[in-house]
Amino acid sequence: RTVYVNGSFVPEDEATVSVFDRGFLFADGVYEVTSVLDGKLVDFAGHCGRLRRSLGELQMTLETTDEELLAIHRKLVSENAIEEGLVYLQVTRGAADRDFVFPPEDTPATLVLFTQAKSLIDSDLANRGQKIFTVEDQRWTRCDIKTVQLLYPSLAKMEAKSRGGDDAWLVRDGLVTEGSSNNAYIVLGDGTIVTRDLSNLILHGITRRAVLECARHLQMKVVERPFTVDEAIGAVEAFSTSASGFVCPVIAIDDNRIGTGEPGPVAGKLREVYIAEMRKSAI
Numbered sequence: 001r002t003v004y005v006n007g008s009f010v011p012e013d014e015a016t017v018s019v020f021d022r023g024f025l026f027a028d029g030v031y032e033v034t035s036v037l038d039g040k041l042v043d044f045a046g047h048c049g050r051l052r053r054s055l056g057e058l059q060m061t062l063e064t065t066d067e068e069l070l071a072i073h074r075k076l077v078s079e080n081a082i083e084e085g086l087v088y089l090q091v092t093r094g095a096a097d098r099d100f101v102f103p104p105e106d107t108p109a110t111l112v113l114f115t116q117a118k119s120l121i122d123s124d125l126a127n128r129g130q131k132i133f134t135v136e137d138q139r140w141t142r143c144d145i146k147t148v149q150l151l152y153p154s155l156a157k158m159e160a161k162s163r164g165g166d167d168a169w170l171v172r173d174g175l176v177t178e179g180s181s182n183n184a185y186i187v188l189g190d191g192t193i194v195t196r197d198l199s200n201l202i203l204h205g206i207t208r209r210a211v212l213e214c215a216r217h218l219q220m221k222v223v224e225r226p227f228t229v230d231e232a233i234g235a236v237e238a239f240s241t242s243a244s245g246f247v248c249p250v251i252a253i254d255d256n257r258i259g260t261g262e263p264g265p266v267a268g269k270l271r272e273v274y275i276a277e278m279r280k281s282a283i
């Protein structure tokens with residue numbers, strides 16, 4: 001595999017980053033994951049926009065322009081012959097003597113990108129539906145910044161896996177925030193789709209925005225508000241969204257069957273329409 005590191009395209013086993021990199025020492029970095037369909041990038045503008053916002057919130061500067069980022073993404077996709085999969089991008093505050101104080105302004109950011117070939121449209125998890133366990137949301141309260149500080153979501157997912165589940169939904173003050181690496185939705189008996197409103201407590205999903213737009217086009221009713229675990233357990237359907245999972249149905253929460261216990265029609269329709277729209281607009 002060819003990867004990108006600080007201006008160079010190199011074979012993955014020749015790519016290196018300093019042991020003093022602040023991403024490594026402080027989790028002082030941000031990332032994006034963009035999916036690839038038909039060899040093209042899905043909602044690249046959305047991911048670039050969110051990257052710039054994450055960087056801004058952490059007073060981090062990246063010299064590389066959006067056009068250059070697009071060219072790097074495209075070169076990796078073509079060099080690695082990715083028809084379907086993901087491009088991972090990470091920016092850290094660079095390498096400097098270990099200190100809680102930020103390094104001087106002129107310290108160059110570390111920019112790393114790599115690809116992952118992966119079947120996204122034909123997904124076992126989407127076909128069978130996910131089993132979710134709820135876990136206390138113990139993350140910091142700037143979940144709107146896409147930092148590489150992913151230890152807690154990783155622990156939460158491991159907890160769900162150890163109970164025989166596929167993923168964790170995080171719960172703060174009795175209300176579901178989001179999944180370990182996706183946004184969370186329920187569908188009420190009258191067809192209303194409910195998902196947590198945007199705030200600092202969740203990541204503003206790029207897929208979330210596109211899927212809610214699809215739902216509104218399909219005349220589905222959408223309400224952005226918090227919901228409890230009990231409300232989710234009583235819902236007729238549930239699902240999650242993310243760049244890598246698209247729309248992925250949920251069939252159980254904390255060992256309670258959701259609806260019929262099979263992937264539901266709302267999630268199915270949204271998945272189909274989302275994929276069709278993204279295939280049209282990918283660049």
Ligand code: PMP
Binds near residue numbers: 178182
């Ligand atoms: N929430 C969290 C915590 C995530 O990590 C992700 C995916 N990185 C998402 C939501 C979904 O965001 P997106 O649709 O942009 O992939």
